[in-house]
Amino acid sequence: MSARNNQDRFGAEDSSGQDVTPAIAEQTTSTLNFTVPIEEVDLPSKGQFYPEGHPLYNQANVEIRHMTAKEEDVLTNKSYIKNGTVLDRLLESVLVDKTIKAKDLLSGDKSAILVAARISGYGEEYKAKIPCPSCGTVSDFEFDLLEAQVINDPDECPLVQDGTITRTDKGTFLFTLPKTNVLVEVRPLTGTDEAKILNTNKMRQKNKLPELPLSDQMKTFIVSVNGQEDNMTISQFVESMPAIDSRYLRSTYKMVTPSVDLAQEWECQACSYSQVLEVPFTSEFFWPK
Numbered sequence: 482m483s484a485r486n487n488q489d490r491f492g493a494e495d496s497s498g499q500d501v502t503p504a505i506a507e508q509t510t511s512t513l514n515f516t517v518p519i520e521e522v523d524l525p526s527k528g529q530f531y532p533e534g535h536p537l538y539n540q541a542n543v544e545i546r547h548m549t550a551k552e553e554d555v556l557t558n559k560s561y562i563k564n565g566t567v568l569d570r571l572l573e574s575v576l577v578d579k580t581i582k583a584k585d586l587l588s589g590d591k592s593a594i595l596v597a598a599r600i601s602g603y604g605e606e607y608k609a610k611i612p613c614p615s616c617g618t619v620s621d622f623e624f625d626l627l628e629a630q631v632i633n634d635p636d637e638c639p640l641v642q643d644g645t646i647t648r649t650d651k652g653t654f655l656f657t658l659p660k661t662n663v664l665v666e667v668r669p670l671t672g673t674d675e676a677k678i679l680n681t682n683k684m685r686q687k688n689k690l691p692e693l694p695l696s697d698q699m700k701t702f703i704v705s706v707n708g709q710e711d712n713m714t715i716s717q718f719v720e721s722m723p724a725i726d727s728r729y730l731r732s733t734y735k736m737v738t739p740s741v742d743l744a745q746e747w748e749c750q751a752c753s754y755s756q757v758l759e760v761p762f763t764s765e766f767f768w769p770k
Contacts, residue, residue: 518547519577522597525589525631525739530652530669536581537590544577545594548602556767565679568595569672571767575601584672589633589740591672596629596741599767609761611747615754622747624760632742633735646737653704654737658726663718665730666704669738674701695731696720702734 521542528540537543552574561567569583572591575598583591599607607624640646640656647655653668678697699719704710706718722730743760760766 517549518601519544520547520597520601522594523631525593525633525741526587526669527739529635530587530739531585532652535585536578537586543581543590543594545575545597545601546577548575548598552598552602565676571595571598582672584676586672587739588670588672588675589738592741592743593629593631595766596626596743600626602767607760607766609765611758613749613752613754614756615749616752618749618751620750622758624743624745626743626760628745629760630742631739633737633739635737635739638736640733640736646733648737654734656733658722659729660723660726663726664707666706667702667730667734667737668704670698670702677701695727699727699730 521544523542524537524540526537528537531538531540552571555561555570555574556567558567558570561570568591572583572586572594573579573581576594586594605625605627607626609622609624610619611622612619635641635648635654638646641648641654645656649655649666653666655664655666657664678694678701681697682694696719700712700716703715703719706715709715719727744757745760746755747758748755
């Protein structure tokens with residue numbers, strides 16, 4: 482091997498008397514400078530339901546960084562898992578704008594960001610084990626996360642267009658229930674609302690009381706009943722509301738709440754029973770097998 486090659490390899494002085502070590506160090510450093518890719522995620526809400534001053538007010542999309550080993554550390558943090566904040570911590574880790582807090586995100590927007598983060602980290606394929614409700618056979622099913630679609634755009638809702646549902650300037654919706662003729666006002670749920678409902682159910686379980694997921698949800702997304710906004714009035718109304726009104730309330734609320742549709746057709750391999758399944762947001766969602 483020539484002296485020239487040895488000088489190039491080990492950073493000795495070249496024939497001009499200049500030390501080549503800095504050039505080699507600069508090249509080595511540059512190979513370690515990996516820029517994490519950033520992508521824009523379309524928000525189902527288009528930012529239309531956030532108050533003025535919120536970072537996402539009237540913003541149609543948000544920037545996130547692709548998942549890295551840092552986010553895997555978040556996902557395996559036992560404290561986050563135990564207190565139920567692991568997905569919120571993940572969201573705040575990948576969001577480029579650190580002023581955005583997971584608890585303040587609308588539920589549909591959170592789902593859209595989680596799906597985008599999952600695809601960036603582990604790809605669009607998500608395998609899950611599905612028990613057949615007909616024969617009991619457990620089979621593997623592969624969801625394609627790229628098929629996720631934004632749904633329930635209020636601007637395209639026929640009931641909003643014909644005036645059956647009134648959209649207010651403060652991001653809420655007004656409509657009349659068919660049985661009681663009560664005028665209710667509703668709003669999209671946020672991460673804080675979801676946590677509140679979850680904690681309420683945990684308290685009921687702890688005290689060996691029955692869970693009331695539908696009632697708790699309605700009590701949370703209802704803003705007013707015939708103009709009355711106090712929690713006592715809303716709670717009493719929900720608990721005495723006729724079933725026909727309850728069903729209409731929940732279905733209408735869903736129609737005007739922007740979200741992400743993750744439902745896909747599934748068929749049992751054993752008995753050919755089929756149904757539409759939602760992608761389950763379990764701990765395994767971010768840990769493909």
